[in-house]
Amino acid sequence: MKRRDFFRFVSLTGAGLALNPVVKAAETSPLFGADDKPATNIKDAIAIPRVKESMPGLYPGRVVRVTNPASVIDGVPSSDAAYTMLKESMLKLTGEKNLKKAWRKFVSPKDIVGLKVNPVAGKTLSTSHAVTGAVIRQLEEAGIPKENIVIWDRREMQLHEVGYTKENYPGITITGTECMDEKGSFYNAEGKLYSEERVEKNQYFFADVEGVHDDYTIPYMVNGGKYSYFTKIATEKVTKIINIPILKNAGPTTTLCLKNLAFGAITNTSRLHGKLWHETCAYVCAFPPIRDKVVLNIADGLIGCFDGGPGAKPQFICNYNTLIVGTDPVAVDRVGHDIIIKKRIAEGVQKEDNPKASRFIDMAAELGLGIGDRTKIELYEIG
Amino acid sequence: MKLAKLFASLLLQGCVFLFSATGLNAQDLPETKSERVFKGKALYGFMNGGSDLFLEYGFEELIALEVKYKGNDFTVEVYKMPSPEDAFGIYSQHTFKCDPADAGKCPDCTSPMQFQTAMGNLYITVVYTSASADAAKSAPELAEFFFTKYGKEGKAVIPDTVLSEISNGEKITQRLKYARGAISLSNLNSSVMPSVEGLEGYSAWLLDGGRTMIYIDLQSPDSLSKALKNISDAGEDFPFSVTYEKDSILILKMK
Numbered sequence: 246m247k248r249r250d251f252f253r254f255v256s257l258t259g260a261g262l263a264l265n266p267v268v269k270a271a272e273t274s275p276l277f278g279a280d281d282k283p284a285t286n287i288k289d290a291i292a293i294p295r296v297k298e299s300m301p302g303l304y305p306g307r308v309v310r311v312t313n314p315a316s317v318i319d320g321v322p323s324s325d326a327a328y329t330m331l332k333e334s335m336l337k338l339t340g341e342k343n344l345k346k347a348w349r350k351f352v353s354p355k356d357i358v359g360l361k362v363n364p365v366a367g368k369t370l371s372t373s374h375a376v377t378g379a380v381i382r383q384l385e386e387a388g389i390p391k392e393n394i395v396i397w398d399r400r401e402m403q404l405h406e407v408g409y410t411k412e413n414y415p416g417i418t419i420t421g422t423e424c425m426d427e428k429g430s431f432y433n434a435e436g437k438l439y440s441e442e443r444v445e446k447n448q449y450f451f452a453d454v455e456g457v458h459d460d461y462t463i464p465y466m467v468n469g470g471k472y473s474y475f476t477k478i479a480t481e482k483v484t485k486i487i488n489i490p491i492l493k494n495a496g497p498t499t500t501l502c503l504k505n506l507a508f509g510a511i512t513n514t515s516r517l518h519g520k521l522w523h524e525t526c527a528y529v530c531a532f533p534p535i536r537d538k539v540v541l542n543i544a545d546g547l548i549g550c551f552d553g554g555p556g557a558k559p560q561f562i563c564n565y566n567t568l569i570v571g572t573d574p575v576a577v578d579r580v581g582h583d584i585i586i587k588k589r590i591a592e593g594v595q596k597e598d599n600p601k602a603s604r605f606i607d608m609a610a611e612l613g614l615g616i617g618d619r620t621k622i623e624l625y626e627i628g
Numbered sequence: 629m630k631l632a633k634l635f636a637s638l639l640l641q642g643c644v645f646l647f648s649a650t651g652l653n654a655q656d657l658p659e660t661k662s663e664r665v666f667k668g669k670a671l672y673g674f675m676n677g678g679s680d681l682f683l684e685y686g687f688e689e690l691i692a693l694e695v696k697y698k699g700n701d702f703t704v705e706v707y708k709m710p711s712p713e714d715a716f717g718i719y720s721q722h723t724f725k726c727d728p729a730d731a732g733k734c735p736d737c738t739s740p741m742q743f744q745t746a747m748g749n750l751y752i753t754v755v756y757t758s759a760s761a762d763a764a765k766s767a768p769e770l771a772e773f774f775f776t777k778y779g780k781e782g783k784a785v786i787p788d789t790v791l792s793e794i795s796n797g798e799k800i801t802q803r804l805k806y807a808r809g810a811i812s813l814s815n816l817n818s819s820v821m822p823s824v825e826g827l828e829g830y831s832a833w834l835l836d837g838g839r840t841m842i843y844i845d846l847q848s849p850d851s852l853s854k855a856l857k858n859i860s861d862a863g864e865d866f867p868f869s870v871t872y873e874k875d876s877i878l879i880l881k882m883k
Contacts, residue, residue, distance in 0.1 A: 366675075368703075458669060459668060459669065461667040461668055462669040462670040462673070464673065465673030466672065495677055496681075496811075496815065508676065515672040518676075518677045518679075522677070553722070555675065555677055558742070559740060559742040560725050560726055560739030561725075594724065
């Protein structure tokens with residue numbers, strides 16, 4: 246079945262829905278269906294049969310954390326250190342002795358591999374070029390042609406601003422859903438947003454919250470209304486996704502793998518930040534374009550932040566000097582969340598962890614996207 | 629109390645500039661390498677989820693600049709807010725571990741690689757990539773330059789009840805914060821939130837993060853009644869003693 250047809254599939258299999266054990270579990274969970282929560286189409290996502298690549302991927306609950314105090318030199322992440330840290334992570338994660346074999350467990354030369362980076366906080370707190378560069382080098386060493394590698398995010402402009410350019414990454418595609426032309430316009434000659442061509446309107450996250458955007462805002466949201474459409478980068482362009490978020494907070498919670506994917510892959514997001522922030526982080530990742538394509542998560546914590554996020558406030562930026570790697574985005578998020586909360590407590594930002602702050606992790610676990618229970622996570626620490 | 633008022637007026641009204649931005653030599657003028665403007669909810673295009681806090685304060689416009697000044701590179705963000713209170717409010721949300729230097733000038737503070745200030749209706753942040761003393765010295769000059777270019781003079785109105793708690797010589801950045809709704813108030817003091825459950829449109833001045841006093845303007849007698857009922861429902865768990873002023877002012881002090 247083509248992924249783009251999955252909503253049609255759902256409508257034809259309504260009878261099967263009631264028999265799906267995951268749906269039943271979700272319906273009876275107190276995490277779902279709270280009275281004051283706007284309705285969503287999460288059931289549509291759950292009803293799509295999983296494939297063998299579906300989250301949490303090859304190693305559910307397994308997380309490797311590599312720390313190297315020398316990974317940031319004079320405020321700049323070290324490419325050499327990032328390469329070595331990533332290599333150690335990959336070998337430990339897969340149990341392989343050969344790096345090429347480790348990578349080939351996730352990708353093949355036939356794949357179009359999308360690297361989902363995060364440039365939203367600007368130059369001071371974006372996915373580092375050291376880590377992205379290390380991923381690209383190791384992909385190439387594993388036989389993945391450069392032309393099959395795509396660096397992407399929702400905003401092409403922000404990618405360029407932080408240095409993800411064709412000049413810095415020759416031969417690699419750099420693309421985003423929201424984009425402008427060389428003259429700085431979001432609109433083509435017909436007055437249509439360029440980004441409209443880059444979203445797949447048959448694949449969407451519905452939430453019963455209206456997005457109302459003025460002329461200034463619409464280029465960053467692509468559309469208003471109650472639908473958030475998936476980017477074609479995820480639905481069509483790439484066959485595998487390697488997720489490379491940053492270790493940072495968002496207010497009292499944290500944003501790593503799930504947030505980077507969810508809010509990075511759909512349109513019309515501002516309406517989802519209020520009542521549905523946690524739900525969106527978890528639910529959007531349960532839809533096939535994300536659930537079935539993300540093969541690896543590499544949380545870049547060489548430089549991160551413990552407060553002031555998701556933007557970059559210099560007083561809260563710190564060197565965690567760490568990489569957190571796993572196929573399971575929920576487990577990686579749990580490990581990363583605990584690192585950030587520990588730092589927040591040490592810095593006096595908060596006194597203790599508030600379980601409500603990581604509700605999205607519990608929700609994603611309940612959806613079968615990974616393991617959020619600390620006692621069930623198999624964490625390997627190196628360095 | 630008069631002294632305190634005068635002091636706060638100096639801080640939050642007309643800031644005393646050390647440098648005359650308009651008197652800069654031509655060769656000293658900042659060179660703008662890039663400039664982007666985000667109006668209203670378009671702020672989501674700049675900072676995504678971080679926008680909610682700014683929008684709660686009524687954020688109007690951001691001018692985000694990359695500039696070169698006296699040989700150093702800076703990232704300057706100029707946030708136009710609807711009032712000096714809101715400019716001070718959003719500034720006060722960002723002063724954790726920021727060394728205040730606002731005696732006699734605008735509220736401002738410096739942390740490694742960043743200078744922040746609230747000037748009139750503007751909240752301005754200047755980030756520099758070089759750790760040099762020159763860059764640190766230039767940051768307030770840039771803030772003043774861009775205030776002259778984009779800002780409006782204005783006076784934040786601080787309630788007398790709050791002002792009377794601030795002594796002459798105290799740094800307002802250290803003592804005072806201002807919230808404009810649930811996101812900003814919970815960021816500053818989450819234990820007060822049961823009192824404003826279900827309410828909207830309120831604002832609050834917090835002294836010492838709420839440890840000394842939280843002064844909440846609930847805007848209407850009806851909202852005050854609801855807040856008092858909320859507090860009654862919270863019972864002994866609510867950590868503040870309660871008094872009120874006029875028809876809509878709730879004053880909370882730590883028990």
